[in-house]
Amino acid sequence: MDNIYLLMIIALAILAIADLVVGVSNDAVNFLNSAIGSKAVSFKTLMIVASLGVTIGAVFSSGMMEVARNGIFVPGEFVFSEIMIIFMAVMITDILLLDFFNSIGMPTSTTVSIVFELLGAAVAIALIKIGNSGGTFSDLLQYINTSKASEIVYGILLSVIISFTVGAFVQWVARVLLSYNFERKAKWVGALFGGLAITSLTYFIFLKGIGGTNFAKQTFAITNGETIKDFLEHKVYSIVALSLIFWSLFSYALILFAKANIYKIVIIIGTFALALAFAGNDLVNFIGPSTGAYQAYLDFMNPAINTLGLPATEFTMHSLGAKATTPTFLLLFAGVIMVLTLWFSSKAKSVVKTSVDLASQSSTKERFQPNFMSRSFVRFAILMSQVSAYLLPKAWQARIDKQFEVPVIKLSKDKKHELPAFDLVRAAVNLMVAAVLISIATSYKLPLSTTYVTFMVAMGTSLADRAWGAESAVYRVAGVINVIGGWFFTAFSAFMAAALVAYLLNLNVEIMFPILLFVAFALLVRSSLAHRKKSKELKAEDSLTKAESSSIQGVIHESANNIANVVKRGNKIYTNAINGLALQDLTLLKKNKKQIVKLSEEVDELRDNIFYFIKNLDESSLGASNFYIHILGYLQDMTQSLEYITKVSHKHVHNNHRKLKFNQIKELKEVDERFETFFNNTKKAFDSRSFEEIGIILGRKEEILGLVSSKIQKQVERTRSEESSPKNTTLYFSILLETKDLLNATMNLLEEYYKAHDGKVKPATVAPAHHLEAKK
Numbered sequence: 001m002d003n004i005y006l007l008m009i010i011a012l013a014i015l016a017i018a019d020l021v022v023g024v025s026n027d028a029v030n031f032l033n034s035a036i037g038s039k040a041v042s043f044k045t046l047m048i049v050a051s052l053g054v055t056i057g058a059v060f061s062s063g064m065m066e067v068a069r070n071g072i073f074v075p076g077e078f079v080f081s082e083i084m085i086i087f088m089a090v091m092i093t094d095i096l097l098l099d100f101f102n103s104i105g106m107p108t109s110t111t112v113s114i115v116f117e118l119l120g121a122a123v124a125i126a127l128i129k130i131g132n133s134g135g136t137f138s139d140l141l142q143y144i145n146t147s148k149a150s151e152i153v154y155g156i157l158l159s160v161i162i163s164f165t166v167g168a169f170v171q172w173v174a175r176v177l178l179s180y181n182f183e184r185k186a187k188w189v190g191a192l193f194g195g196l197a198i199t200s201l202t203y204f205i206f207l208k209g210i211g212g213t214n215f216a217k218q219t220f221a222i223t224n225g226e227t228i229k230d231f232l233e234h235k236v237y238s239i240v241a242l243s244l245i246f247w248s249l250f251s252y253a254l255i256l257f258a259k260a261n262i263y264k265i266v267i268i269i270g271t272f273a274l275a276l277a278f279a280g281n282d283l284v285n286f287i288g289p290s291t292g293a294y295q296a297y298l299d300f301m302n303p304a305i306n307t308l309g310l311p312a313t314e315f316t317m318h319s320l321g322a323k324a325t326t327p328t329f330l331l332l333f334a335g336v337i338m339v340l341t342l343w344f345s346s347k348a349k350s351v352v353k354t355s356v357d358l359a360s361q362s363s364t365k366e367r368f369q370p371n372f373m374s375r376s377f378v379r380f381a382i383l384m385s386q387v388s389a390y391l392l393p394k395a396w397q398a399r400i401d402k403q404f405e406v407p408v409i410k411l412s413k414d415k416k417h418e419l420p421a422f423d424l425v426r427a428a429v430n431l432m433v434a435a436v437l438i439s440i441a442t443s444y445k446l447p448l449s450t451t452y453v454t455f456m457v458a459m460g461t462s463l464a465d466r467a468w469g470a471e472s473a474v475y476r477v478a479g480v481i482n483v484i485g486g487w488f489f490t491a492f493s494a495f496m497a498a499a500l501v502a503y504l505l506n507l508n509v510e511i512m513f514p515i516l517l518f519v520a521f522a523l524l525v526r527s528s529l530a531h532r533k534k535s536k537e538l539k540a541e542d543s544l545t546k547a548e549s550s551s552i553q554g555v556i557h558e559s560a561n562n563i564a565n566v567v568k569r570g571n572k573i574y575t576n577a578i579n580g581l582a583l584q585d586l587t588l589l590k591k592n593k594k595q596i597v598k599l600s601e602e603v604d605e606l607r608d609n610i611f612y613f614i615k616n617l618d619e620s621s622l623g624a625s626n627f628y629i630h631i632l633g634y635l636q637d638m639t640q641s642l643e644y645i646t647k648v649s650h651k652h653v654h655n656n657h658r659k660l661k662f663n664q665i666k667e668l669k670e671v672d673e674r675f676e677t678f679f680n681n682t683k684k685a686f687d688s689r690s691f692e693e694i695g696i697i698l699g700r701k702e703e704i705l706g707l708v709s710s711k712i713q714k715q716v717e718r719t720r721s722e723e724s725s726p727k728n729t730t731l732y733f734s735i736l737l738e739t740k741d742l743l744n745a746t747m748n749l750l751e752e753y754y755k756a757h758d759g760k761v762k763p764a765t766v767a768p769a770h771h772l773e774a775k776k
Contacts, residue, residue, distance in 0.1 A: 031274035038427035053275025058335030159452030167460030195248025270431025
């Protein structure tokens, strides 16, 4: 029986490595988003700075490991076998939960997840013990530190509200004083800002970065016999005042003599500070349970501690309540894994992208849909803005508005993607405010989450900086609400999932341990493969691209790739719909629905870009805008027809309606084969830019229409004489009629190209309005 615990220790070591990877992938957003969003330094420089912070923080994190051992539950109330079950349940749950959030690109708190997993697993085992001994529910208090859970919930609310509010206020003040032309301000202004920022960051490094480590508990003569941590807390005002004077003078010297950009220096120091604090305090979230289990195993196997040689089911774990030191080499090894994850994890980049996009000053592809709460928040914000405009004198309002005017930066089209999401001032404020709030919370022993603080500060500064304009506010606010909702989901799901896993392990640890471990790694591999597949799909050659040319001939050739891709994908979607109906293949039809939705979204994104496309045109190229609008209208008509055909096909099979008759399937296959030839010829013409061949394809329009019409007529005759299924008749007519619409939209697009490719097109009226509206 004891061998199972040795295997569990080995498994926990492997799980710790996996948890480090998924945990860092999620928490990297805490210290990378400001520097990445502002493009203050090169990505390589940023990663080197963050890597140094993570490595140093990891080495200093030994003192924090006790949280996992005895911070949430009372280890002396559990025996060794139960402790192993608790830690195993926590690690299995943690990697799956964090990997889920990484896969969807959402930042969450690793601190909250580990605390509620420990709580859930411990509660499950405690309730089993109470049930077996005939105790009552009130006995749970002797097993669990119940006050910790309420502190964490309080910390969530505190993090969200205070961080957002303070971030918004500080950013508003900073922007009013500095404007967007901050680099033109007097040198003393930058020096004072640098002094304030670096003071807050350096104090944060000492208080939060190493304040909870063993190093901070040492005494020196310079501290009058006090520990470093106590000295920092007792002399806070003196240290801050002296630091502010020193760093302001130092910043002024850098600006004056070294011509340094003090805002970039602040961002570099801030990134290092938050990376240091992250590793120093959050490493326990990833390896704490594993190191706790290892310590428990050593105590159980040590004759000097287990003097009576008690079995695993009787040896109580009072020893875990004592202080313990994690070997430095183990912490350094963990730090190396964290650094490697930072450099190579694609999921880390995905989580950072969510935060940066929500804070972006410019337009981005919005991934969140508006909801009731986001609309209500935006309406309230507009109302408050109107009230403030009414109360403030117009002269004041004009001066404030001038400070928020974003300078126009003209870049060539191939350089537009290099624009930062926000400027250096906002990035520096993000880091400075987050550091100050976390430092204050640490000094008052308030349970704030680093993730919650950094994310909500970034969102608050975005709001104050007017990054959430009328075009994007409801989407950005909806994104913030989704992320916050995910945080509460983290706590609930972590508690319930860990409790369930602990219960299953307790049923029969020898059987359930390998099964659950296999399931966990299978899900991780599946998630990794799915993420890789999704990444490849985003880079697929068939993706549609936005037109950037200002001449009609340029738009013709740029759009040709999109036409070829839509025709190729549309051909496959149409064929899959017919095959899915013929074979009653629900899986194929479900997959087909996802494909057409993706294609429709890409076409809609092209349509949403019309404004920027037209703004980029010169006066002599207005014909290109009319041509482009027509093309997008016809593409949308094509995708709407394909979407309808796909939807009714899936609905018919999904509802288990009667299968189409052999003759109906045969006729649909004939239409599909003719369309396949038509689509292939069209794709070939656009791929080769042989627009003269379009005339030949157009000449076959009546032939294909005649084929579809003849199938409709046959079905009319069948309906009158032999058809007995109303559903089949409706479906068959729907597909053929929508096929005619698909053909007409495609032919209209070809005619537009046929007229335009030789340059004979004249500026025309704008495309009919129905082209830019959804099909009813």
